[in-house]
Amino acid sequence: MKKHPRLLSLFLFLGLFIFVIVPFIPLILSSLSFGWRWPDVFPQAWSLRAWEYVVNDGRTWQAVGISLWIALVVTSVNILLAVPAANALVRYRVRGRWLFEAIIFAPIIIPPFISVMGIHLSFLRFGLTETVLGVVLAHIAPTLPYLFRAVMISYQTLSVDWEDQARMLGAGAVPRFFHVVLPHLLPGILAGASLSVLISLSQYLITFIIGAGQVVTLPILLFPFISGGDPSVASAYSLLYAAIAIAALAGMDAALKRYYQTNRASQQEKGENA
Amino acid sequence: MRKFPIAAFGTLALALSACSSEEAGNAKDADSLLTDDWNVVQDAAKGQEVNMYMWGGSDNINDYLDEWVAPRMKEEYGIELKRVPMNDAQDIINQLLDEKVAGKTDGSMDIVWINGENFKAAKENGLLWGDFTGQLPNFNDYVDAEAPEVSEDFGEPVEGLEAPWGKAQFVLVHDENEFGNPPRSMSELAEWVKQNPGQFTYPAPPDFTGSAFVRQVLYETTGGHEQYRQPAADIEDLEERLEPMWQYLNSIEPYLWREGATYPESLAKQDQLFASGEIGMTMSYDPALAASEVLKGRFPQSTRTYLLDGGTLSNTHFLSIPFNASDKAGALIAINELMSPAAQTAKLSPENWGDLTALDLEKLSPEQQQAMNEVDLGEATLSIEELEQNRLPELSSDYIDIIEEGWTEHVAKD
Numbered sequence: 001m002k003k004h005p006r007l008l009s010l011f012l013f014l015g016l017f018i019f020v021i022v023p024f025i026p027l028i029l030s031s032l033s034f035g036w037r038w039p040d041v042f043p044q045a046w047s048l049r050a051w052e053y054v055v056n057d058g059r060t061w062q063a064v065g066i067s068l069w070i071a072l073v074v075t076s077v078n079i080l081l082a083v084p085a086a087n088a089l090v091r092y093r094v095r096g097r098w099l100f101e102a103i104i105f106a107p108i109i110i111p112p113f114i115s116v117m118g119i120h121l122s123f124l125r126f127g128l129t130e131t132v133l134g135v136v137l138a139h140i141a142p143t144l145p146y147l148f149r150a151v152m153i154s155y156q157t158l159s160v161d162w163e164d165q166a167r168m169l170g171a172g173a174v175p176r177f178f179h180v181v182l183p184h185l186l187p188g189i190l191a192g193a194s195l196s197v198l199i200s201l202s203q204y205l206i207t208f209i210i211g212a213g214q215v216v217t218l219p220i221l222l223f224p225f226i227s228g229g230d231p232s233v234a235s236a237y238s239l240l241y242a243a244i245a246i247a248a249l250a251g252m253d254a255a256l257k258r259y260y261q262t263n264r265a266s267q268q269e270k271g272e273n274a
Numbered sequence: 275m276r277k278f279p280i281a282a283f284g285t286l287a288l289a290l291s292a293c294s295s296e297e298a299g300n301a302k303d304a305d306s307l308l309t310d311d312w313n314v315v316q317d318a319a320k321g322q323e324v325n326m327y328m329w330g331g332s333d334n335i336n337d338y339l340d341e342w343v344a345p346r347m348k349e350e351y352g353i354e355l356k357r358v359p360m361n362d363a364q365d366i367i368n369q370l371l372d373e374k375v376a377g378k379t380d381g382s383m384d385i386v387w388i389n390g391e392n393f394k395a396a397k398e399n400g401l402l403w404g405d406f407t408g409q410l411p412n413f414n415d416y417v418d419a420e421a422p423e424v425s426e427d428f429g430e431p432v433e434g435l436e437a438p439w440g441k442a443q444f445v446l447v448h449d450e451n452e453f454g455n456p457p458r459s460m461s462e463l464a465e466w467v468k469q470n471p472g473q474f475t476y477p478a479p480p481d482f483t484g485s486a487f488v489r490q491v492l493y494e495t496t497g498g499h500e501q502y503r504q505p506a507a508d509i510e511d512l513e514e515r516l517e518p519m520w521q522y523l524n525s526i527e528p529y530l531w532r533e534g535a536t537y538p539e540s541l542a543k544q545d546q547l548f549a550s551g552e553i554g555m556t557m558s559y560d561p562a563l564a565a566s567e568v569l570k571g572r573f574p575q576s577t578r579t580y581l582l583d584g585g586t587l588s589n590t591h592f593l594s595i596p597f598n599a600s601d602k603a604g605a606l607i608a609i610n611e612l613m614s615p616a617a618q619t620a621k622l623s624p625e626n627w628g629d630l631t632a633l634d635l636e637k638l639s640p641e642q643q644q645a646m647n648e649v650d651l652g653e654a655t656l657s658i659e660e661l662e663q664n665r666l667p668e669l670s671s672d673y674i675d676i677i678e679e680g681w682t683e684h685v686a687k688d
Contacts, residue, residue, distance in 0.1 A: 034570070120372050124376035228331020228542060230333060
């Protein structure tokens with residue numbers, strides 16, 4: 001383990017720097033620049049115009065709130081769907097199992113545009129367009145596969161013997177799930193949930209078509225600026241978007257750590273009581 | 275147990291469809307707004323929330339609506355004007371088409387900003403409400419309804435389905451300090467690109483502006499626009515007539531940016547090349563865009579726009595009301611207000627937007643005219659007079675399709 005820690009960490013740091021930090025530098029410069037002409041390496045003049053527009057526009061913060069709320073609800077629903085589905089498909093002999101898996105993974109392969117056109121017509125009839133509920137339902141299709149896959153792999157490494165043991169010791173179905181299964185699944189759920197949050201946050205087309213302009217998430221505000229060619233405002237929005245995504249991931253990570261800590265503490269307590 | 279999921283889905287579907295059929299009644303009596311007294315319309319509009327669906331990629335235009343127009347609408351008429359950002363007007367049409375198919379009657383789009391192909395598609399599919407412009411006091415007082423640029427939208431008769439909001443005209447953009455004497459005709463341009471290889475290009479059609487440049491070439495190399503006043507299908511030798519245009523475009527190709535091996539995919543990309551100094555000229559269908567880019571610091575201070583000697587293409591952009599708009603009274607009031615001399619004068623200023631007025635200057639009072647003439651358009655923009663005297667009409671969309679396909683065939687592939 002401790003053979004080349006320096007070299008390895010240097011390598012990792014360089015990789016992180018080149019692929020994660022460096023792309024942000026031109027974004028930051030561009031969002032603050034007032035004209036940036038070739039062949040200047042750095043902008044000659046600076047302006048806060050783009051940031052003033054982004055920060056002062058009331059819809060920006062509304063959009064941040066709605067984006068996060070949708071991502072959160074979508075991910076919660078995904079967890080509720082993915083855990084039982086993975087449980088069934090991994091542990092039971094389901095006839096036509098490949099078909100169920102194919103259906104769940106299909107949104108990764110089929111372009112969302114095709115399915116969302118059909119979804120749109122149905123949602124119009126159900127009165128689900130222009131609602132957050134409709135957007136949440138539409139976001140489930142492209143995000144569920146990632147969560148499902150992560151949970152499925154967690155289940156594959158969990159032997160039924162653990163639960164049998166708990167059962168022999170007298171644990172019912174509910175305690176078995178919460179004290180034996182869930183702690184094992186949790187890292188997988190978190191990995192899948194992170195992807196689910198990120199993918200939900202980045203949806204433009206689906207949100208746009210189902211939300212029909214009434215559900216304004218951050219990408220809805222950002223896209224016209226990218227295609228319309230205002231690099232300053234587009235850069236400022238992109239940075240804000242990245243900050244929100246990173247904050248969401250950090251928040252989830254912190255929540256998991258807290259869960260483990262309180263869990264351990266409560267188990268210790270129980271141990272002492274016994 | 276096995277039948278449970280089906281039963282659950284059935285109940286869900288029923289519950290959902292019950293929600294949607296409630297509000298179907300509101301559209302029925304809206305049509306009387308087309309003939310009602312204007313006061314009645316104003317009373318009906320009070321307290322309505324009007325959603326205006328429009329392209330949202332310019333902070334200037336967005337701010338003009340959010341900070342100039344919306345507060346005034348609220349104060350004077352009690353109307354909440356809500357701008358909804360769109361990436362492309364085409365999306366508005368697709369959305370409305372689906373709503374029409376699904377029979378949605380309580381649509382959320384109250385005002386849409388469209389023109390050209392999108393208007394044609396909307397009109398052909400019955401996506402627009404009706405002949406409403408005659409109801410608007412500001413349309414009746416200040417607009418020359420007979421003028422071809424108001425009565426037709428890219429050759430398509432408007433028939434009162436949309437109200438003119440502003441005008442645009444094709445201009446070429448150059449940096450005065452880099453190239454003092456820019457080419458003012460297609461033959462001069464052909465010479466110019468030979469002397470300055472790599473400094474000129476145009477966005478690849480079907481980009482809106484690139485396609486307009488090709489039409490500009492068409493007018494000059496094939497003998498004027500009058501011959502194209504008839505439907506494209508009626509001209510039997512159309513292919514031969516277009517031939518000189520393809521020859522011209524291919525003859526300048528080797529001297530373009532990257533030797534014409536590739537073209538910028540959009541005007542935004544081309545403007546980026548100009549802004550970064552990689553090419554010496556760009557173009558715009560918005561005569562004041564260069565001035566507002568100078569204000570933003572993107573284009574150099576010495577940027578200027580100019581026209582071709584033979585005149586340049588011009589078009590009008592319009593506001594319309596969809597068939598299923600929920601707040602039609604509010605939409606009428608808002609469109610009328612957007613066409614008021616005060617709103618149009620504010621829109622003309624490059625600080626707000628820099629969009630040419632749709633009103634007929636001669637119908638304005640002397641004070642209103644003066645207010646408009648006093649707007650500082652910025653050094654990069656030509657005077658309204660000079661623009662108006664050099665306007666050429668647009669082609670109808672059947673030609674545009676032929677030209678855009680032809681460009682891929684004759685120019686891009688060769």
